[in-house]
Every structure is written in structure tokens, then in C-alpha cells.
Amino acid sequence: MKVAVIGGGAAGYFAAIHASGPGIEVAIFEKTPKLLSKVKVSGGGRCNVTHRPMEISKLVRNYPRGEKFLKRVFRHFSISDTFDWFQSRGVELKIEPDGRVFPTSDSSQSIIDCLQKETERLKIRIHVSTGIKELNPIEKGFELITEKGVFRVDKVIVASGGHPKSEGYQFLNSLIHKVNDPIPSLFTFNTPGEQLRQLMGVAVPEGLVKIEGTKLNYRGPILVTHWGISGPAVLKLSAFGAEWLHEHQYQARAIVNWNAEYGENDYLEQFLNYAKAHPLRKVRTHPLFDIPSRLWEHFCDRAEIYDNTLSGNITKKSVNKLVQNLFCYILAVSGKTTFKEEFVTAGGITLDQVDPENMQSKYHPNLYFAGEVLNIDGITGGFNFQAAWSTGYLAGKSVKEKML
Numbered sequence: 001m002k003v004a005v006i007g008g009g010a011a012g013y014f015a016a017i018h019a020s021g022p023g024i025e026v027a028i029f030e031k032t033p034k035l036l037s038k039v040k041v042s043g044g045g046r047c048n049v050t051h052r053p054m055e056i057s058k059l060v061r062n063y064p065r066g067e068k069f070l071k072r073v074f075r076h077f078s079i080s081d082t083f084d085w086f087q088s089r090g091v092e093l094k095i096e097p098d099g100r101v102f103p104t105s106d107s108s109q110s111i112i113d114c115l116q117k118e119t120e121r122l123k124i125r126i127h128v129s130t131g132i133k134e135l136n137p138i139e140k141g142f143e144l145i146t147e148k149g150v151f152r153v154d155k156v157i158v159a160s161g162g163h164p165k166s167e168g169y170q171f172l173n174s175l176i177h178k179v180n181d182p183i184p185s186l187f188t189f190n191t192p193g194e195q196l197r198q199l200m201g202v203a204v205p206e207g208l209v210k211i212e213g214t215k216l217n218y219r220g221p222i223l224v225t226h227w228g229i230s231g232p233a234v235l236k237l238s239a240f241g242a243e244w245l246h247e248h249q250y251q252a253r254a255i256v257n258w259n260a261e262y263g264e265n266d267y268l269e270q271f272l273n274y275a276k277a278h279p280l281r282k283v284r285t286h287p288l289f290d291i292p293s294r295l296w297e298h299f300c301d302r303a304e305i306y307d308n309t310l311s312g313n314i315t316k317k318s319v320n321k322l323v324q325n326l327f328c329y330i331l332a333v334s335g336k337t338t339f340k341e342e343f344v345t346a347g348g349i350t351l352d353q354v355d356p357e358n359m360q361s362k363y364h365p366n367l368y369f370a371g372e373v374l375n376i377d378g379i380t381g382g383f384n385f386q387a388a389w390s391t392g393y394l395a396g397k398s399v400k401e402k403m404l
Contacts, residue, residue: 011371018396279312
């Protein structure tokens with residue numbers, strides 16, 4: 001019995017490993033010369049394997065697309081299972097304060113070595129630089145038309161990842177399955193006309209970013225860059241707002257509250273109390289609300305608060321402008337920038353055509369899917385890899401059970 005896994009990424013490897021069994025020949029087909037390339041670069045080369053264990057109901061809220069589908073998938077293989085699987089194979093994991101999980105080695109090579117060791121142990125064949133041109137159903141299984149010949153197999157698991165363009169899904173054309181056109185997810189906001197960019201490197205630990213005219217918002221760290229704003233709050237907002245932003249050609253107005261712990265009245269009240277208690281202090285040299293000094297001076301410039309302005313002498317107009325900059329800083333967004341090399345797409349195989357209990361196609365009993373080829377994507381923090389491990393495990397396990 002033969003199984004082909006299309007895609008040499010996280011989901012593909014995990015699916016191949018769990019499809020292996022007595023009398024089952026498993027082969028991975030990867031169109032590029034590189035294997036596990038996303039694993040290699042994830043987390044700045046450390047590999048953000050998953051996230052801190054949490055209840056499934058909370059876990060699925062981190063997926064802008066695929067929440068209901070994954071709720072059923074995660075019952076079969078969740079975060080705690082990921083911990084157990086890697087640690088039982090000698091890869092120790094650690095949880096960082098923000099919930100992200102990395103190997104204690106701080107090297108993605110630990111994860112790569114573990115996965116490759118398993119494929120070697122299970123004698124899984126790996127074909128690199130072997131793209132699939134066509135995937136055709138035959139009487140008993142599938143025929144794979146590749147750049148290096150024709151292969152006939154009994155079962156196929158498609159784990160080819162997300163693609164930036166629709167052409168990446170063309171090899172699936174003969175399968176009836178509907179594909180949602182891919183659009184970017186997880187990107188930073190470009191603000192080319194804004195002075196704020198001159199403060200590149202400035203960061204706040206807990207801000208709130210909203211997209212004007214929508215209910216889309218996210219809180220978390222914000223980083224000012226030479227092209228605009230980034231950081232977890234922006235990246236996560238880009239994921240939940242991917243479809244809206246795409247429809248609006250990445251032209252929008254972002255509203256930033258630089259400390260999400262404070263509302264407009266909180267800022268005003270606390271500043272006035274501070275000014276009353278310290279009337280002789282210079283406003284510019286005493287940042288409040290955990291705002292970095294460079295950013296605070298920028299707000300003071302916009303509020304016409306000068307070098308010698310004392311807290312006790314500040315005008316009502318300047319106070320109101322300062323509060324507006326803290327609570328409602330408006331940025332004109334024009335364009336996006338892909339986050340590092342970790343591109344994530346929204347789009348892919350429509351989920352209503354796949355069974356979340358076994359990852360099996362509802363049209364082809366010998367066809368299964370796993371990973372980002374599906375219309376599933378998560379925010380930053382290890383959630384995309386968790387979806388890859390879980391769907392890969394379930395697809396592989398389901399194939400194995402059908403063949404034994």
C-alpha cells in the first residue's frame with residue numbers, strides 16, 4: 001500500500017510520520033530543494049513550536065479562519081499532545097512569558113532534526129525538487145504527474161502549504177474542490193506619510209490598534225518601524241482584518257491607544273492630578289503612562305508643549321491635544337509589508353468540503369488534507385504550527401487506520 005504526501009513542511013512531515021505503519025510505503029514530494037523551510041526561519045530561527053497549553057475553546061479563538069473546524073480537530077491532537085510528542089523524542093520545550101513555546105536549545109534545528117530522524121526511522125522516502133503537475137483520481141487511488149515521472153498511489157495527503165497566488169493550487173484542478181483565493185495574512189502596516197516613522201525602534205508593551213470604520217481591533221505590544229507600525233498587536237489585527245484590508249487595497253486609518261490600560265478620561269484625570277501634585281515639573285522631561293521618552297516628546301510637539309512648559313502652566317488646549325495623541329493617535333495606512341520570511345496566507349481549500357474528524361475529502365475517499373493548504377490561518381504565537389501538527393497528525397492517523 002502506498003501513500004503520497006504532497007509538501008515537505010511541518011504538516012507534511014507530521015502527516016507522513018503518522019501514516020507510516022507495517023506494509024505502508026510513505027513518500028513525501030516537495031517541489032523545492034528545501035525541506036521544512038518555514039520551520040527553519042520561524043521565530044527568528046528558534047521555531048515557535050506551539051503556544052502555552054490552553055482549553056480548546058480558548059485555543060480556537062486565535063484562528064481568524066478555521067475556528068469551528070479546528071475545534072473538532074484539536075480534540076484529536078491538541079497543544080499538550082504536541083508537548084508530549086516532541087519531549088518524548090528528546091526535544092525539551094520551554095514556555096516564554098508571552099505564551100510562545102520554543103525548544104530549550106533556541107534553535108529550529110532541534111525540531112528539524114527530530115522530524116527528519118523520525119522519517120529516517122520509519123523509512124519514509126523523500127523526493128525534493130519534485131513538483132506535482134497533476135493529481136488525477138484513478139480507479140484505486142491517484143496518479144501523480146510530477147516533474148520527474150508518474151507515480152501511482154493508494155492514498156494522497158495534500159499538505160502543500162499556503163500559496164501567495166491562485167496558480168499554486170492548479171494541480172488540484174481535477175479534484176472538484178473549491179479553493180478560496182489566497183490573500184496575505186500577518187503583515188505590518190505601512191504609513192509612508194507619517195512623521196512617526198522617524199521614531200523607529202520605539203515600542204510600547206500593551207497598546208491597542210483599531211481600524212477606523214470597523215469593529216476590528218487588537219491589543220498587545222506595538223513597535224514603530226522605518227516603514228510604519230508592527231509588533232504583535234498589528235500582526236494579529238492584520239490576520240483578523242485580512243479580508244477587509246484586502247478589499248480596501250490596504251488603504252485605511254489606524255487608531256492607536258498607546259496604553260490599553262487607560263481610557264480617554266483616565267488619561268485626562270491622571271494627568272490633571274499629576275499636574276496639580278507637581279506643578280513645577282517640565283512636561284516634556286517627565287513621561288507618564290509608561291510612554292517611552294522619545295514618543296512622549298513627539299506627543300508634546302503635536303500638542304504644542306514646549307521645552308519650558310511646566311505642568312502647572314499647561315493650557316487646556318494642550319492637555320486635550322496630549323490626551324488625544326495618547327488615546328486616539330490616527331495613522332494613515334497605505335500598503336503592507338510581509339512579516340519577516342514567515343508569510344502566512346488566508347485562503348485555500350474550503351473547509352466545508354473536508355471532514356474535521358479525519359481530514360478526508362468529502363468528494364474523494366482516498367484524498368486527505370493537512371496544514372495551510374486549507375482555509376485555516378492563525379495569529380502569531382505558534383498557532384499556525386499547532387494547526388499543522390494537529391491536522392497532519394489526524395490526516396496521517398486516519399490514512400493509516402484505513403490501510404491497516
